[in-house]
Amino acid sequence: MTNLITILLVDDEKSIRDGLKLLLPWEEYGFHIMGEAENGLDALEKIKEQQPDIVITDLIMPELDGLKLSNIIQRQYPEIHFLVLSSFDDFPYVSQSFKNGAVDYLLKPTLTKESLLTSLTQLSHQITKTEKKLSEQDLLSQQLNRLLAGYSDTNYDGLTTYFKEDNHYILYTNLLWYHTKEQVIQTLESSLFNNMLPYLIEKNEYGIIFSSSLPYSEIKLKVAEKLHSLRMVEPTTFFVLSSPIREINELKEKLHQLKSEAKEQRFYFKQHTFITEEDFLSLTSTEQFDTKKYLRSLLDNDYQLGLTRIEDYFNDVIIDLPKPTVLRQQASSIFYTLFSTLIDAYDKKDDLQQLKQEFLFTVGQLIYLEDFSIFILSMIERINIAINTKEVGITHENELLHNITRYIEHHYASDLSLAMLAETFHFSYSYLSSFFSHHFNTNFSDYLNTVRLKAAKELLLTSDLNLSEIANQCGYSDLSYFSRQFKKYYGSSPSKYRRENQL
Template identity: 55%
Template sequence: MMNLKTILIVDDEKSIRDGLKVLVPWEEHGFHIIGEATNGREALVIIHEQQPDIVITDLIMPEYNGLELSETIQQQYPDTQFLVLSSYDDFPYVTEAFKNGAIDYLLKPTLTADKLLAILKRIAKKTTKKELFFAEEDRLSQHLNRYLSGYPIEEEYLLTQYFDQPNYYLIYTNLLWYQNKQQVTAYLKQTLLKKVALKELFYLIETTECGLIFTSHLPYELLHIELTDTLRALKRIEPDLFFVLSPVTHSLESIKNKIQLLKNESHEQYFYFKRHIVLKEEDFLDLNTFEEFDTKKYLRSLINEDFHLSITRIEDYFNSTIERMPKPDLLKQETSNIFYTLFSLLLDFCDKPADIQLLKQTFLFKINQVKYLEDFSLLVLTTLEELRILIEDNQIHHASENETIQQMTQYIERNFQKNISLTTLADTFHFNYNYVSKLFSQHYNTSFTDYLNSIRLNKARHLLLTSDSNLSEIADKCGYADLSYFSKLFKKYYGTSPSKYRRENQL
C-alpha cells in the first residue's frame, strides 16, 4: 500500500478550503488530507495531535495568522513542511514566510491543479529523502546508545567510520527538566547542529540522559556562541532549557566517560545557572565546600524569644553560604532544618498559629521543588520577611492587649463597688464579650468573677481594720448587697468570718 503524505489545509475562507479539497484527486498522487482549520490557532491543535507532513496555509487570517503559524511550525515541528497561499498584495508577508522556512508559495488567483501538484511532489520527494537519511541516522544512534550504556558492540567501527575524524564534541541535557520531551528531542535530532556540525548523532540513555555527539570545524568558543544562539528559539518554548558543552575529546571511549561525568554533575550545576542556555564544562562551579550553621547561637536566640535576632542569624548564614556554592541538596536540607525549628517555636509564641502553620507548609514544600538558586534566595528572603511581619504584628497585638488590660484594671478598681460584670466591661471598652473573657483568663490566669471578688474583698479587709463602719455598711461599700453572701465569701477567701478577722487583727 502506498505511504500517503498527509496534508492540512489552513484558510479562513471556506470556499478556498473546499476548492483545494476537490482541486486534485489527492490519493491518486500519493497525498491524503487529514483536516482543515480556519486559523493558525486551530491548525496548531491538529498539527500537535496528527503531525501532518505538509501544511498549506493562508497568510492573512484572524486570531493567529499564517506568519505566526509558520514561525511556530519551524520552532516546534521541524518535520512538518509548509507552503503558503497568497494574493498579489501579500508579497511582503511571503518574504517573511520564507524566512520562517516556507518551501514555496502559491498565488490564489493563478492557482491550478498542475502548479499545486508540482510543488507538493517536490516537497514529498524531499521529505522522503530526509526520512531515509534519518532512518540511517536512527540505526547508528541505536548502536551509539548501546555503546554508551556499556554494552559491547561489534559495530563500533561503524560509528568511528561515520564520524570520520577523532575530534568529538558532546552536548548533554536531561529530559527530566522539560515539559515537552518529544519536542526537545526532535529539535536536537533535526534542527540544532545543521549550521555548525560536520557529522552528528543523537543519543538517549537511561530514558532521560540525551544529547548529541558531533564533529565540527568551529573552534570551541565560537561553537559555544553558535549553539547558544541556535537554542534561543527552543528556550521560548522550554524556559528551563539547559545544555552542557564538553571540550573536544579524541575517542568514543572518552566520550562515554564524559557523559557519566556530566550525568553526575550537571543537575547540581543546573541549580546555579538559570540564565544560561549552554554551559561550557570548563565553567562548572566547585560545589564541594559547605559551612555548618552555628546551631548553638541560633537556638539560644530562639529560647530567649529574640526572633528578630534569629532571623538575622539565618540571613547572615545564607549570605555567607551561598557565596561558597554548596551542593543544592545539602543547601536545601540545611535550610529545611533551620526553618522547621523556627516555625515550630513560633507556633507556640504567636497568637495566630494558623498563619504560621500555613507559611510553614508552603515553605517546606516549595524549598524542595525550587530549581534555581535565584528562586531559592527569593523564597528564603520573602519567607523571612513574612515571618518578621507576623512577629511584629504579634508583638504589637500583645502591647495593645497589655494596654487594654491596664485600662480595664483601672476601671474595675474605680468602680468595684458598683454592679459591674464582663458585659459591662465589653460594652464600656467596645469589645466582644468572649474576647474580654479570654483576655482576663490569659492575663490573670483566673476568671473575671474571681478577679473582681479579690478586689472587693481586699477592700473589705482594709475597711474592717481602718474604719468604724459595721459589716452591712462595709459589704455595701464593697459591692455586696447581701451581708450573708459577703460573710460567706469572705470566710472562703480568708478562712475566717469578717467579724472575727476584725477582732483578731484590729489595732
C-alpha cells in the first residue's frame, strides 16, 4: 500500500463522498482513499495530518470553498494536486483560478468512471514526474515555509546543513505595498547570495532567507544595490533586512517581529527603499492631548483657538515619533469632535460635512509621516477658510441664549455669579461677559438684578409676604439694598408700589 497514490475526498454531501468511494476499485488502479472531509476547514486539518497526494474536492462548500482551499494548500503544500468537482458549468472561472498544472476539473453531472480514472491517471503521471524533478532546493523551500508557518512536525536538519554559514538573515517585504508583485518576486529570487531560499508563508508575506560569512556592512551594501533598480518601477518599495540570526529555529520569531514592526517603521521612511533592523526608530505612544482645554475652546466658540491647539499638538507630538496607528486614531478623534461642533454651529453645513467625510476617509489611508503632516496642516487651513467665510448661524446662538436665561430664571434666588454661570455652562468668564453685553446690552449683574426685581414685583402684587421675606426669596440678603434697587428700577419703594397697585 505504501506505493499507492493517496487521496482525500472533500464534499459537504455524504452521499457524494460515498458514491465516489464506490465508483472505482481504487486500489486496483494504484490509488488509496486515505480519508474524507465534509468542508474546506475540515479538509485543512486532514491535509495537515495526512498529506495526501491528491485532493478531490467539491467547488461550492460552506465554511471554505474548493477554490480557497486549493489556494491555501498550494502555498503550503505545492506538491499536492487537486481534482475539482462541481455541479456548475463554469469553466472560465475555474480555468482562471487554477492556472497551475496540478489541478483538473470535472462536472458532477457528466462524471463517469472512465472520465474520473482518466483525470486521476494524468495527475498520477504528474506526481511521478514532479517527484523525479524536485531538486534539493525545492524540498528545502517547502521545509522552510512549513517552519515559518509554525508546523511543529517540521524537521529542519536539511536547512541547518544548507545554511552553512554562522549568520542567517531575513529580507522581508509585504506584497500589499506594490502594484507589480511579479517584479518584486523576480527581484528577490534573482541570486543575491549562494545559500538563499525564498519564502511565501502567507498570501502577502514574502522575502528571502540567506546565510553569509560577509560582514554585515557588506551585506547591507549588496542588498541595497540589488534593490535600487526596483524603485524605478515600484517607487513605494520597502524592504527590511534583519539583524544576524544565529539559529535556524529563531527564524520564525524574527520574521514575526519584522512583520509587526515593518509597517509602522515604513511610515517614517518615505524616501527609503531599504532599511535594516538597526535603523528601526523607537516609536512611542502619543503625548496625551489636552482634551479639557480643547473642548473649552470649542464650547467658548473660539474655533481659532481650537485649531491652534490642534496644530501645536501635532507639531509637538510628531517629534516624539509616535506609533502611526495611534497617531491616526488620535487625529480622527480630535477632528471628528471639531467637525461635529462646527456643523452644529453653522447654518451652511455642506462644505463642513464634505470636509469631515474627506478627512475621515483620507487620514486612515496615509502611509507616510510627510504626507500625514501636510494633510493635517492643509485641513486646518481649509477649515479656517470655511468658518471665516460664513456667518455664524443663529441656531447655536439661540439655543445657548435660551439655556442661559432659563437657568437664571430658576436660580436667581441663589448666590448666583457670572463665574458660577461660566463654570456651569463650560465657558470662559470673559466669553460669557461678552455674551451678555452683545445679547442684552448690559452686564451680567444688571441682567440678574432685573430678573430678581421682576420676581419681587410679582410677589408684591400676588402674595402676603412681608418685604424681608420677598427680598430673601428674590436673592437679596439686605432689605435696604433691595429697596434702593427696586426704587431705582420702578421709581417707587416696594411698600409704596404694593399699596398703589395691589388689588
